[in-house]
Amino acid sequence: GENVEQHPSTLSVQEGDSAVIKCTYSDSASNYFPWYKQELGKGPQLIIDIRSNVGEKKDQRIAVTLNKTAKHFSLHITETQPEDSAVYFCAASNNGNNRLAFGKGNQVVVIP
Amino acid sequence: DAGVTQSPTHLIKTRGQQVTLRCSPKSGHDTVSWYQQALGQGPQFIFQYYEEEERQRGNFPDRFSGHQFPNYSSELNVNALLLGDSALYLCASSWGFSGNTIYFGEGSWLTVV
Numbered sequence: 202g203e204n205v206e207q208h209p210s211t212l213s214v215q216e217g218d219s220a221v222i223k224c225t226y227s228d229s230a231s232n233y234f235p236w237y238k239q240e241l242g243k244g245p246q247l248i249i250d251i252r253s254n255v256g257e258k259k260d261q262r263i264a265v266t267l268n269k270t271a272k273h274f275s276l277h278i279t280e281t282q283p284e285d286s287a288v289y290f291c292a293a294s295n296n297g298n299n300r301l302a303f304g305k306g307n308q309v310v311v312i313p
Numbered sequence: 314d315a316g317v318t319q320s321p322t323h324l325i326k327t328r329g330q331q332v333t334l335r336c337s338p339k340s341g342h343d344t345v346s347w348y349q350q351a352l353g354q355g356p357q358f359i360f361q362y363y364e365e366e367e368r369q370r371g372n373f374p375d376r377f378s379g380h381q382f383p384n385y386s387s388e389l390n391v392n393a394l395l396l397g398d399s400a401l402y403l404c405a406s407s408w409g410f411s412g413n414t415i416y417f418g419e420g421s422w423l424t425v426v
Contacts, residue, residue, distance in 0.1 A: 205355075235415065244317075244403055244419040245356065290355050297411045299344065300369055303355030 203228040205293050207304035215312050220278045222307045224291035227272065231293040234274045235301070236265060239288045248289075249276070281311045315340055317418035319404050325424045326394050334389040334421045338406030342416075345387040347379060348403040350420070356403055362387055363410040394425045 204227040214220045226234075232253035237245035251258045251265045251274065258265050262281075267274040278285055288308050292301040318337045326332050338345050344363045348356035358371035362381035381387045385406075391398055401420040407413045 233412075237417070244319075244401075244417040247414065247416060250414065292355075298361075298369060299346070299407050299410050299413065299415060300358050300361060300371075301346075301348075301356070301405075301415060302358070305355050306353075 203231055203293055203295075203302035205291060205302050205304040207291055207307050209307065210305070211308045211310070213310045213312060214281050216281055216283060218281055220276075220281055220285070220309055220311075222276045222289055222291070222309070223273060224275070224293075224304050225271075225273045226293040226302075228293070228295070228302075229272070230295045231302075233294045234265070234267060235292050236263075236276050237290045237292065239290060239306070241287075245290060278309075281309075283311050283313050285309060286311045317342075317404055317406050317416055319402075319418040319421050321421055322419070323422045323424075325426060328394055328396060328425055330394050331390065331392045332394060332423060334391075334402050334404075334423070335386065336389070336404030336406075336418060337386045338404075339416050342406035342408050343385050344407045344410045345381060345385065346405045346407075346415070347387070347389045348405060348417075349373070350401040350403055352400070356417075359389070361410060368410055391423075396425050399423060399425045 235250035264277040288306045346361040347359040350356040360370040365381045403420045404418045
């Protein structure tokens with residue numbers, strides 16, 4: 202099955218700086234890559250996703266890039282704010298089954 | 314537009330007991346999946362229901378079973394609870410079982426003592 206890995210496990214950034222989280226996946230058949238933000242005691246909230254026919258997608262301060270050849274995709278958060286502090290999960294799936302394989306998560310801490 | 318709703322939010326059960334968790338999908342969604350999230354880990358896929366049938370199953374024992382109702386809502390049942398079943402159980406919904414965006418509920422926190 203699909204194996205998704207995230208790096209680094211914890212990331213601390215100064216408010217206003219950028220944060221980048223990278224994920225790798227193993228299954229070349231995976232073609233859908235969402236990112237979820239999870240705050241303490243809450244469920245995962247979809248923040249951005251990308252499909253394999255696109256190399257980059259941006260939504261305000263958040264962007265995701267995909268490198269299919271290297272099998273990795275990254276989340277970029279610019280102008281970080283304290284409310285960006287949370288655990289971020291990447292996931293991958295074969296679009297044909299909507300079954301998500303998650304990484305272990307990255308704790309992002311934005312220091313005011 | 315109501316999102317994915319789950320109940321109960323928290324519950325405590327004794328080892329060996331049975332538990333039922335409930336989920337209502339986001340409006341317009343017909344596919345429900347269940348995930349287990351242990352503390353400090355990413356969610357793990359349990360199974361998926363579409364058209365009232367289990368369509369896919371992850372690596373979970375038969376103690377985990379489910380059901381989907383005609384109104385697309387779903388239940389997750391876990392029998393013979395073990396201490397290791399303590400986790401956050403997440404329900405996710407989408408329209409169709411392929412190719413569409415997946416949304417999660419807030420989860421049900423299960424503690425087995």
